[in-house]
Amino acid sequence: MAEFDTLHRTHVGARGAAIDEGLRAYMNKVYGLMSVAMLITGAVAWVLANMAMTTDPNAAAAQIGASKYLTSFGVLLYTSPLKWVIMFAPLLVVFGFGAAINRLSEQGAQGVFWFYSALMGASLSSIFVVYTGVSIAQTFLVTAIAFASLSLYGYTTKRNLSGMGSFLMMGLVGLIVASIVNIFMASSALQFAISVIGLLIFAGLTAYDTQKLKTTYLQLAQSDSEFLGKSAILGALSLYLDFLNMFMFLLQFLGNRE
Template sequence: MAFSPDYRTYTGATRAAETAAVLDAGLRAYMLRVYNWMASGLVLTGIVAFAIANTSLLEVFYPLTMTPSGRMVHAPGVLAWISIFAPLAFILVLNFGVNRLSATAVQGLYWAFCLAMGASLTNIFLIYTGASVARVFFITAGTFAAMSIFGYATRRDLTKLGSFLIMGLFGIVLASLVNIFLGSAGLQFVISIIGVLVFTGLTAYDTQRIKSDFVEFAYAYGPDEAAKRSVFDALGLYLNFINLFQMLLMLLGNRNSD
Protein backbone atom coordinates (compact mmCIF):
# COMPACT_ATOMS: atom_id res chain seq x y z
CA MET A 1 0.00 0.00 0.00
CA ALA A 2 1.44 3.37 -0.99
CA PHE A 3 1.72 6.14 1.56
CA SER A 4 0.74 9.61 0.47
CA PRO A 5 1.77 12.77 2.37
CA ASP A 6 -0.66 14.20 4.90
CA TYR A 7 -1.57 17.42 3.14
CA ARG A 8 -3.68 18.58 6.08
CA THR A 9 -0.72 18.42 8.46
CA TYR A 10 1.58 20.03 5.90
CA THR A 11 -0.91 22.81 5.25
CA GLY A 12 -1.41 23.42 8.96
CA ALA A 13 2.33 23.55 9.60
CA THR A 14 2.83 25.87 6.64
CA ARG A 15 0.12 28.24 7.82
CA ALA A 16 1.59 28.28 11.33
CA ALA A 17 5.02 29.08 9.90
CA GLU A 18 3.57 31.82 7.72
CA THR A 19 1.68 33.29 10.67
CA ALA A 20 4.84 33.25 12.79
CA ALA A 21 6.79 34.92 9.98
CA VAL A 22 4.16 37.64 9.59
CA LEU A 23 4.10 38.23 13.36
CA ASP A 24 7.90 38.41 13.49
CA ALA A 25 8.00 40.89 10.63
CA GLY A 26 5.30 42.97 12.32
CA LEU A 27 7.21 42.91 15.60
CA ARG A 28 10.43 44.06 13.96
CA ALA A 29 8.61 46.86 12.16
CA TYR A 30 6.89 47.93 15.39
CA MET A 31 10.13 47.92 17.40
CA LEU A 32 11.83 49.95 14.67
CA ARG A 33 9.00 52.49 14.91
CA VAL A 34 9.42 52.65 18.69
CA TYR A 35 13.18 53.18 18.43
CA ASN A 36 12.70 55.83 15.74
CA TRP A 37 10.33 57.77 17.97
CA MET A 38 12.71 57.47 20.92
CA ALA A 39 15.78 58.51 18.90
CA SER A 40 13.94 61.43 17.29
CA GLY A 41 12.83 62.62 20.72
CA LEU A 42 16.38 62.43 22.07
CA VAL A 43 17.70 64.42 19.09
CA LEU A 44 15.07 67.12 19.60
CA THR A 45 15.81 67.24 23.34
CA GLY A 46 19.54 67.57 22.72
CA ILE A 47 19.09 70.31 20.12
CA VAL A 48 16.83 72.35 22.41
CA ALA A 49 19.14 72.00 25.43
CA PHE A 50 22.25 72.91 23.42
CA ALA A 51 20.53 75.83 21.66
CA ILE A 52 19.29 77.40 24.89
CA ALA A 53 22.69 76.94 26.59
CA ASN A 54 24.61 78.56 23.71
CA THR A 55 22.36 81.44 22.67
CA SER A 56 20.82 84.51 24.25
CA LEU A 57 17.94 82.28 25.36
CA LEU A 58 20.14 81.26 28.28
CA GLU A 59 19.54 84.67 29.87
CA VAL A 60 15.79 84.09 29.58
CA PHE A 61 15.84 80.70 31.29
CA TYR A 62 18.88 81.20 33.55
CA PRO A 63 19.46 84.93 34.10
CA LEU A 64 22.69 86.12 35.73
CA THR A 65 22.32 86.62 39.47
CA MET A 66 24.81 87.91 42.02
CA THR A 67 25.57 85.55 44.90
CA PRO A 68 26.17 86.81 48.48
CA SER A 69 29.90 86.44 47.80
CA GLY A 70 29.65 88.80 44.85
CA ARG A 71 29.98 86.20 42.06
CA MET A 72 27.74 86.36 39.00
CA VAL A 73 26.11 83.00 38.25
CA HIS A 74 23.29 81.73 36.08
CA ALA A 75 20.32 80.95 38.34
CA PRO A 76 17.04 79.28 37.29
CA GLY A 77 14.39 81.78 36.27
CA VAL A 78 10.63 81.37 36.06
CA LEU A 79 10.80 79.68 32.63
CA ALA A 80 13.47 77.30 33.87
CA TRP A 81 11.30 76.17 36.79
CA ILE A 82 8.32 75.76 34.45
CA SER A 83 10.42 73.63 32.09
CA ILE A 84 11.62 71.48 34.98
CA PHE A 85 8.10 70.54 36.07
CA ALA A 86 6.39 70.62 32.66
CA PRO A 87 7.60 67.13 31.57
CA LEU A 88 5.84 65.60 34.58
CA ALA A 89 2.55 67.17 33.46
CA PHE A 90 2.99 65.76 29.94
CA ILE A 91 3.73 62.28 31.32
CA LEU A 92 0.58 62.34 33.45
CA VAL A 93 -1.57 63.43 30.49
CA LEU A 94 -0.09 60.72 28.25
CA ASN A 95 -0.45 58.03 30.92
CA PHE A 96 -4.08 58.75 31.75
CA GLY A 97 -5.23 59.97 28.35
CA VAL A 98 -3.50 57.68 25.87
CA ASN A 99 -6.66 55.60 25.35
CA ARG A 100 -8.88 58.64 24.77
CA LEU A 101 -6.52 60.77 22.70
CA SER A 102 -6.07 60.46 18.95
CA ALA A 103 -2.77 59.30 17.49
CA THR A 104 -2.05 62.84 16.29
CA ALA A 105 -2.67 64.27 19.78
CA VAL A 106 -0.40 61.66 21.40
CA GLN A 107 2.36 62.42 18.91
CA GLY A 108 1.97 66.16 19.46
CA LEU A 109 2.19 65.73 23.23
CA TYR A 110 5.30 63.60 22.81
CA TRP A 111 7.05 66.32 20.80
CA ALA A 112 5.98 68.95 23.34
CA PHE A 113 7.33 66.74 26.13
CA CYS A 114 10.70 66.38 24.36
CA LEU A 115 10.88 70.16 23.89
CA ALA A 116 10.15 70.77 27.58
CA MET A 117 12.67 68.12 28.59
CA GLY A 118 15.31 69.79 26.44
CA ALA A 119 14.69 73.11 28.18
CA SER A 120 14.88 71.42 31.59
CA LEU A 121 18.24 69.80 30.74
CA THR A 122 19.89 73.08 29.74
CA ASN A 123 21.58 73.32 33.14
CA ILE A 124 23.81 70.30 32.41
CA PHE A 125 25.79 72.53 30.04
CA LEU A 126 26.19 75.04 32.86
CA ILE A 127 27.38 72.41 35.34
CA TYR A 128 29.46 70.02 33.18
CA THR A 129 31.99 70.53 30.41
CA GLY A 130 30.77 69.94 26.87
CA ALA A 131 33.38 67.22 26.32
CA SER A 132 32.24 65.23 29.34
CA VAL A 133 28.58 65.61 28.36
CA ALA A 134 29.38 64.18 24.92
CA ARG A 135 31.49 61.36 26.39
CA VAL A 136 28.84 60.32 28.89
CA PHE A 137 26.17 60.48 26.18
CA PHE A 138 28.02 57.91 24.08
CA ILE A 139 28.62 55.72 27.14
CA THR A 140 24.89 55.90 27.86
CA ALA A 141 24.02 55.09 24.25
CA GLY A 142 26.27 52.01 24.26
CA THR A 143 24.92 50.78 27.60
CA PHE A 144 21.32 51.38 26.55
CA ALA A 145 21.79 49.58 23.22
CA ALA A 146 23.39 46.55 24.87
CA MET A 147 20.67 46.19 27.50
CA SER A 148 17.85 46.76 25.03
CA ILE A 149 19.24 44.06 22.74
CA PHE A 150 19.52 41.75 25.75
CA GLY A 151 15.91 42.46 26.73
CA TYR A 152 14.73 41.75 23.19
CA ALA A 153 16.72 38.56 22.68
CA THR A 154 16.71 36.87 26.10
CA ARG A 155 14.36 33.98 26.80
CA ARG A 156 14.49 34.70 30.52
CA ASP A 157 11.32 36.20 31.98
CA LEU A 158 12.24 39.60 33.44
CA THR A 159 8.85 40.25 35.05
CA LYS A 160 10.02 39.61 38.62
CA LEU A 161 13.13 41.70 38.01
CA GLY A 162 10.92 44.50 36.71
CA SER A 163 8.87 44.57 39.91
CA PHE A 164 12.05 44.82 41.97
CA LEU A 165 13.45 47.59 39.73
CA ILE A 166 10.25 49.63 39.98
CA MET A 167 10.50 49.44 43.77
CA GLY A 168 14.08 50.66 43.42
CA LEU A 169 12.87 53.53 41.25
CA PHE A 170 10.46 54.70 43.95
CA GLY A 171 13.32 54.48 46.45
CA ILE A 172 15.50 56.68 44.22
CA VAL A 173 12.74 59.28 43.93
CA LEU A 174 12.21 59.40 47.70
CA ALA A 175 15.94 59.53 48.44
CA SER A 176 16.41 62.32 45.89
CA LEU A 177 13.63 64.37 47.50
CA VAL A 178 15.20 63.91 50.93
CA ASN A 179 18.62 64.89 49.58
CA ILE A 180 17.23 68.19 48.29
CA PHE A 181 17.08 69.25 51.94
CA LEU A 182 20.19 67.39 53.13
CA GLY A 183 22.49 68.30 50.27
CA SER A 184 24.67 65.25 51.00
CA ALA A 185 27.31 64.47 48.37
CA GLY A 186 27.68 60.96 49.79
CA LEU A 187 23.96 60.22 49.51
CA GLN A 188 23.93 61.64 45.98
CA PHE A 189 26.78 59.29 45.04
CA VAL A 190 24.85 56.29 46.37
CA ILE A 191 21.69 57.43 44.55
CA SER A 192 23.65 57.71 41.30
CA ILE A 193 25.14 54.22 41.64
CA ILE A 194 21.76 52.65 42.40
CA GLY A 195 20.15 54.75 39.65
CA VAL A 196 22.57 53.41 37.03
CA LEU A 197 21.73 49.83 38.05
CA VAL A 198 17.96 50.50 38.13
CA PHE A 199 17.70 52.26 34.77
CA THR A 200 20.05 49.78 33.10
CA GLY A 201 17.79 46.97 34.28
CA LEU A 202 14.61 48.84 33.35
CA THR A 203 15.90 49.24 29.80
CA ALA A 204 16.05 45.46 29.38
CA TYR A 205 12.76 44.94 31.22
CA ASP A 206 10.82 47.55 29.22
CA THR A 207 12.18 46.25 25.92
CA GLN A 208 10.98 42.74 26.77
CA ARG A 209 7.63 44.12 27.97
CA ILE A 210 7.10 46.02 24.71
CA LYS A 211 7.95 42.90 22.72
CA SER A 212 5.67 40.68 24.81
CA ASP A 213 2.76 43.13 24.64
CA PHE A 214 2.99 43.30 20.86
CA VAL A 215 3.11 39.52 20.48
CA GLU A 216 0.10 39.15 22.79
CA PHE A 217 -2.04 41.98 21.44
CA ALA A 218 -0.80 42.36 17.86
CA TYR A 219 -4.08 41.29 16.30
CA ALA A 220 -6.05 43.62 18.58
CA TYR A 221 -4.04 46.68 17.47
CA GLY A 222 -5.66 48.73 14.75
CA PRO A 223 -3.53 51.27 12.84
CA ASP A 224 -4.51 54.12 15.20
CA GLU A 225 -3.92 52.07 18.34
CA ALA A 226 -0.55 50.82 17.08
CA ALA A 227 0.50 54.40 16.29
CA LYS A 228 -0.39 55.54 19.81
CA ARG A 229 1.20 52.55 21.51
CA SER A 230 4.46 52.99 19.61
CA VAL A 231 4.77 56.57 20.89
CA PHE A 232 3.85 55.56 24.43
CA ASP A 233 6.37 52.69 24.40
CA ALA A 234 9.02 55.03 22.98
CA LEU A 235 8.38 57.39 25.90
CA GLY A 236 9.21 54.64 28.39
CA LEU A 237 12.54 53.87 26.69
CA TYR A 238 13.26 57.59 26.29
CA LEU A 239 12.84 58.15 30.04
CA ASN A 240 15.14 55.21 30.81
CA PHE A 241 17.80 56.70 28.53
CA ILE A 242 17.53 60.23 29.95
CA ASN A 243 17.63 59.05 33.56
CA LEU A 244 20.55 56.69 32.90
CA PHE A 245 22.37 59.57 31.18
CA GLN A 246 21.85 61.89 34.14
CA MET A 247 22.95 59.28 36.68
CA LEU A 248 26.12 58.50 34.71
CA LEU A 249 26.79 62.21 34.26
CA MET A 250 26.73 62.68 38.04
CA LEU A 251 29.31 59.91 38.37
CA LEU A 252 31.54 60.51 35.33
CA GLY A 253 30.95 64.12 34.28
CA ASN A 254 33.62 66.79 34.70
CA ARG A 255 32.28 69.97 36.22
CA ASN A 256 33.07 73.34 34.69
CA SER A 257 34.61 74.40 38.00
CA ASP A 258 36.92 71.35 38.07
Protein backbone atom coordinates (compact mmCIF):
# COMPACT_ATOMS: atom_id res chain seq x y z
CA MET A 1 0.00 0.00 0.00
CA ALA A 2 2.82 2.39 0.74
CA GLU A 3 4.21 1.67 -2.71
CA PHE A 4 0.81 2.41 -4.27
CA ASP A 5 0.46 5.72 -2.44
CA THR A 6 4.04 6.70 -3.26
CA LEU A 7 3.49 5.98 -6.93
CA HIS A 8 0.37 8.12 -6.95
CA ARG A 9 2.20 11.01 -5.34
CA THR A 10 5.06 10.70 -7.83
CA HIS A 11 3.03 10.18 -11.00
CA VAL A 12 0.09 12.55 -11.02
CA GLY A 13 -2.18 13.69 -13.78
CA ALA A 14 -2.37 11.52 -16.90
CA ARG A 15 0.13 8.99 -15.52
CA GLY A 16 -1.87 8.57 -12.31
CA ALA A 17 -5.09 8.18 -14.30
CA ALA A 18 -3.47 5.50 -16.46
CA ILE A 19 -2.37 3.63 -13.34
CA ASP A 20 -5.90 3.78 -11.91
CA GLU A 21 -7.44 2.61 -15.17
CA GLY A 22 -4.98 -0.27 -15.50
CA LEU A 23 -5.54 -1.32 -11.90
CA ARG A 24 -9.31 -1.33 -12.36
CA ALA A 25 -9.02 -3.44 -15.50
CA TYR A 26 -6.64 -5.85 -13.73
CA MET A 27 -8.95 -6.27 -10.71
CA ASN A 28 -12.01 -6.65 -12.94
CA LYS A 29 -10.22 -9.45 -14.76
CA VAL A 30 -9.33 -11.13 -11.46
CA TYR A 31 -12.92 -10.99 -10.19
CA GLY A 32 -14.24 -12.08 -13.59
CA LEU A 33 -12.00 -15.15 -13.68
CA MET A 34 -12.93 -15.99 -10.12
CA SER A 35 -16.65 -15.68 -10.90
CA VAL A 36 -16.40 -18.01 -13.91
CA ALA A 37 -14.51 -20.55 -11.80
CA MET A 38 -17.23 -20.37 -9.13
CA LEU A 39 -19.90 -20.99 -11.77
CA ILE A 40 -18.00 -24.03 -13.09
CA THR A 41 -17.57 -25.40 -9.57
CA GLY A 42 -21.24 -24.92 -8.70
CA ALA A 43 -22.47 -26.41 -11.98
CA VAL A 44 -20.24 -29.52 -11.73
CA ALA A 45 -21.17 -30.05 -8.07
CA TRP A 46 -24.91 -29.76 -8.80
CA VAL A 47 -24.82 -32.04 -11.85
CA LEU A 48 -22.80 -34.76 -10.12
CA ALA A 49 -24.97 -34.60 -6.99
CA ASN A 50 -28.10 -35.03 -9.08
CA MET A 51 -26.54 -37.99 -10.89
CA ALA A 52 -25.56 -39.51 -7.53
CA MET A 53 -28.95 -39.17 -5.78
CA THR A 54 -32.44 -40.40 -6.49
CA THR A 55 -35.81 -40.54 -4.75
CA ASP A 56 -36.79 -43.69 -6.66
CA PRO A 57 -36.00 -46.81 -4.60
CA ASN A 58 -36.12 -48.94 -7.74
CA ALA A 59 -33.18 -47.01 -9.20
CA ALA A 60 -31.23 -46.98 -5.93
CA ALA A 61 -28.07 -48.82 -4.94
CA ALA A 62 -28.06 -47.61 -1.31
CA GLN A 63 -30.36 -45.72 1.04
CA ILE A 64 -28.99 -42.69 2.91
CA GLY A 65 -32.15 -41.23 4.42
CA ALA A 66 -35.92 -41.18 4.37
CA SER A 67 -36.94 -41.31 0.72
CA LYS A 68 -33.38 -40.48 -0.29
CA TYR A 69 -31.09 -42.89 -2.07
CA LEU A 70 -27.76 -43.13 -3.84
CA THR A 71 -27.53 -44.41 -7.38
CA SER A 72 -24.75 -46.79 -8.43
CA PHE A 73 -22.82 -43.72 -9.56
CA GLY A 74 -23.34 -42.13 -6.14
CA VAL A 75 -22.06 -45.23 -4.35
CA LEU A 76 -18.97 -45.15 -6.57
CA LEU A 77 -18.47 -41.42 -6.06
CA TYR A 78 -18.98 -41.20 -2.30
CA THR A 79 -18.28 -44.61 -0.76
CA SER A 80 -15.61 -46.27 -2.90
CA PRO A 81 -11.85 -45.50 -2.85
CA LEU A 82 -12.60 -43.02 -5.67
CA LYS A 83 -13.73 -40.56 -2.97
CA TRP A 84 -10.11 -40.21 -1.79
CA VAL A 85 -8.94 -39.46 -5.33
CA ILE A 86 -11.64 -36.79 -5.70
CA MET A 87 -10.78 -35.37 -2.29
CA PHE A 88 -7.02 -34.99 -2.80
CA ALA A 89 -6.81 -34.42 -6.59
CA PRO A 90 -7.54 -30.66 -6.32
CA LEU A 91 -4.75 -30.26 -3.77
CA LEU A 92 -2.24 -31.99 -6.08
CA VAL A 93 -3.39 -29.95 -9.08
CA VAL A 94 -3.11 -26.59 -7.29
CA PHE A 95 0.44 -27.36 -6.12
CA GLY A 96 1.40 -28.50 -9.62
CA PHE A 97 -0.23 -25.42 -11.11
CA GLY A 98 1.83 -23.11 -8.91
CA ALA A 99 5.04 -24.92 -9.87
CA ALA A 100 4.30 -24.94 -13.62
CA ILE A 101 2.76 -21.48 -14.06
CA ASN A 102 5.92 -19.95 -15.56
CA ARG A 103 6.06 -22.64 -18.26
CA LEU A 104 2.41 -22.28 -19.24
CA SER A 105 0.94 -19.78 -21.67
CA GLU A 106 -1.82 -17.51 -20.41
CA GLN A 107 -4.39 -19.64 -22.25
CA GLY A 108 -2.87 -22.82 -20.82
CA ALA A 109 -2.91 -21.40 -17.28
CA GLN A 110 -6.55 -20.38 -17.68
CA GLY A 111 -7.40 -23.87 -18.93
CA VAL A 112 -5.76 -25.43 -15.87
CA PHE A 113 -7.73 -23.04 -13.66
CA TRP A 114 -11.01 -24.14 -15.27
CA PHE A 115 -9.99 -27.80 -14.88
CA TYR A 116 -9.15 -27.21 -11.23
CA SER A 117 -12.49 -25.51 -10.59
CA ALA A 118 -14.27 -28.51 -12.14
CA LEU A 119 -12.31 -30.88 -9.88
CA MET A 120 -13.33 -28.76 -6.91
CA GLY A 121 -16.94 -29.08 -8.04
CA ALA A 122 -16.61 -32.87 -7.97
CA SER A 123 -14.99 -32.71 -4.54
CA LEU A 124 -17.72 -30.44 -3.14
CA SER A 125 -20.70 -32.21 -4.73
CA SER A 126 -21.27 -34.19 -1.53
CA ILE A 127 -22.59 -31.05 0.22
CA PHE A 128 -25.83 -31.53 -1.74
CA VAL A 129 -26.12 -34.98 -0.18
CA VAL A 130 -25.40 -33.77 3.37
CA TYR A 131 -27.12 -30.36 3.51
CA THR A 132 -30.45 -29.00 2.34
CA GLY A 133 -30.47 -26.94 -0.83
CA VAL A 134 -32.00 -23.93 0.96
CA SER A 135 -29.28 -23.84 3.62
CA ILE A 136 -26.57 -24.14 0.93
CA ALA A 137 -28.06 -21.15 -0.93
CA GLN A 138 -28.39 -19.11 2.28
CA THR A 139 -24.81 -19.86 3.32
CA PHE A 140 -23.56 -18.94 -0.15
CA LEU A 141 -25.33 -15.58 0.11
CA VAL A 142 -23.85 -14.89 3.57
CA THR A 143 -20.41 -15.87 2.28
CA ALA A 144 -20.75 -13.61 -0.76
CA ILE A 145 -21.65 -10.61 1.43
CA ALA A 146 -18.80 -11.30 3.86
CA PHE A 147 -16.31 -11.87 1.03
CA ALA A 148 -17.31 -8.66 -0.77
CA SER A 149 -16.97 -6.65 2.44
CA LEU A 150 -13.57 -8.12 3.33
CA SER A 151 -12.24 -7.75 -0.20
CA LEU A 152 -13.43 -4.15 -0.37
CA TYR A 153 -11.69 -3.47 2.93
CA GLY A 154 -8.46 -4.99 1.60
CA TYR A 155 -8.69 -2.87 -1.55
CA THR A 156 -9.47 0.46 0.12
CA THR A 157 -7.70 0.37 3.49
CA LYS A 158 -4.63 2.53 4.01
CA ARG A 159 -3.35 0.07 6.60
CA ASN A 160 -0.51 -2.16 5.45
CA LEU A 161 -1.71 -5.75 5.82
CA SER A 162 1.55 -7.39 4.70
CA GLY A 163 2.46 -8.19 8.30
CA MET A 164 -0.54 -10.52 8.46
CA GLY A 165 0.77 -12.67 5.63
CA SER A 166 3.33 -14.82 7.46
CA PHE A 167 1.03 -15.32 10.44
CA LEU A 168 -1.91 -16.35 8.25
CA MET A 169 0.22 -18.72 6.15
CA MET A 170 1.57 -20.47 9.24
CA GLY A 171 -1.99 -20.80 10.49
CA LEU A 172 -3.06 -22.19 7.11
CA VAL A 173 -0.36 -24.88 7.16
CA GLY A 174 -1.41 -25.90 10.66
CA LEU A 175 -5.05 -25.95 9.55
CA ILE A 176 -4.30 -28.26 6.60
CA VAL A 177 -2.37 -30.66 8.82
CA ALA A 178 -5.13 -30.69 11.45
CA SER A 179 -7.78 -31.28 8.77
CA ILE A 180 -5.90 -34.26 7.33
CA VAL A 181 -5.40 -35.72 10.80
CA ASN A 182 -9.09 -35.30 11.60
CA ILE A 183 -10.09 -37.26 8.50
CA PHE A 184 -8.87 -40.33 10.39
CA MET A 185 -9.66 -39.19 13.96
CA ALA A 186 -13.17 -37.93 13.20
CA SER A 187 -13.16 -35.78 16.35
CA SER A 188 -16.15 -33.42 16.56
CA ALA A 189 -14.33 -31.13 19.02
CA LEU A 190 -11.31 -30.85 16.72
CA GLN A 191 -13.59 -30.27 13.74
CA PHE A 192 -15.33 -27.41 15.56
CA ALA A 193 -11.96 -25.80 16.39
CA ILE A 194 -10.81 -26.25 12.78
CA SER A 195 -13.99 -24.58 11.52
CA VAL A 196 -13.68 -21.55 13.81
CA ILE A 197 -9.96 -21.03 13.19
CA GLY A 198 -10.33 -21.72 9.47
CA LEU A 199 -13.09 -19.15 9.10
CA LEU A 200 -10.94 -16.50 10.80
CA ILE A 201 -7.87 -17.39 8.71
CA PHE A 202 -9.68 -17.17 5.38
CA ALA A 203 -11.48 -13.98 6.37
CA GLY A 204 -8.05 -12.45 7.01
CA LEU A 205 -6.64 -13.92 3.80
CA THR A 206 -9.45 -12.38 1.75
CA ALA A 207 -8.46 -8.86 2.82
CA TYR A 208 -4.72 -9.65 2.67
CA ASP A 209 -4.85 -11.26 -0.80
CA THR A 210 -6.90 -8.38 -2.21
CA GLN A 211 -4.38 -5.82 -1.01
CA LYS A 212 -1.53 -8.01 -2.26
CA LEU A 213 -3.13 -8.12 -5.72
CA LYS A 214 -3.26 -4.33 -5.74
CA THR A 215 0.44 -3.97 -4.96
CA THR A 216 1.35 -6.84 -7.31
CA TYR A 217 -0.21 -4.95 -10.20
CA LEU A 218 2.08 -1.99 -9.51
CA GLN A 219 5.11 -4.26 -9.53
CA LEU A 220 4.07 -5.92 -12.81
CA ALA A 221 2.44 -2.97 -14.57
CA GLN A 222 5.39 -2.59 -16.94
CA SER A 223 5.52 -6.34 -17.69
CA ASP A 224 4.26 -7.88 -20.93
CA SER A 225 0.51 -8.52 -21.12
CA GLU A 226 0.82 -12.32 -20.96
CA PHE A 227 2.83 -12.24 -17.73
CA LEU A 228 0.32 -9.79 -16.26
CA GLY A 229 -2.51 -12.06 -17.44
CA LYS A 230 -1.02 -15.09 -15.67
CA SER A 231 -0.65 -12.99 -12.53
CA ALA A 232 -4.37 -12.19 -12.72
CA ILE A 233 -5.16 -15.91 -12.98
CA LEU A 234 -3.10 -16.67 -9.89
CA GLY A 235 -4.82 -13.81 -8.08
CA ALA A 236 -8.24 -15.16 -9.10
CA LEU A 237 -7.19 -18.59 -7.80
CA SER A 238 -6.22 -17.11 -4.43
CA LEU A 239 -9.53 -15.29 -4.00
CA TYR A 240 -11.47 -18.30 -5.30
CA LEU A 241 -9.90 -20.49 -2.61
CA ASP A 242 -10.54 -17.84 0.06
CA PHE A 243 -14.21 -17.73 -0.91
CA LEU A 244 -14.70 -21.49 -1.10
CA ASN A 245 -13.03 -22.14 2.22
CA MET A 246 -15.07 -19.44 3.94
CA PHE A 247 -18.20 -20.97 2.43
CA MET A 248 -17.34 -24.50 3.58
CA PHE A 249 -16.53 -23.42 7.13
CA LEU A 250 -19.68 -21.30 7.37
CA LEU A 251 -21.74 -24.18 6.01
CA GLN A 252 -20.73 -26.27 9.01
CA PHE A 253 -22.29 -23.61 11.27
CA LEU A 254 -25.25 -22.47 9.16
CA GLY A 255 -26.08 -25.53 7.08
CA ASN A 256 -29.11 -27.70 7.89
CA ARG A 257 -28.29 -31.36 7.43
CA GLU A 258 -30.59 -33.67 5.48
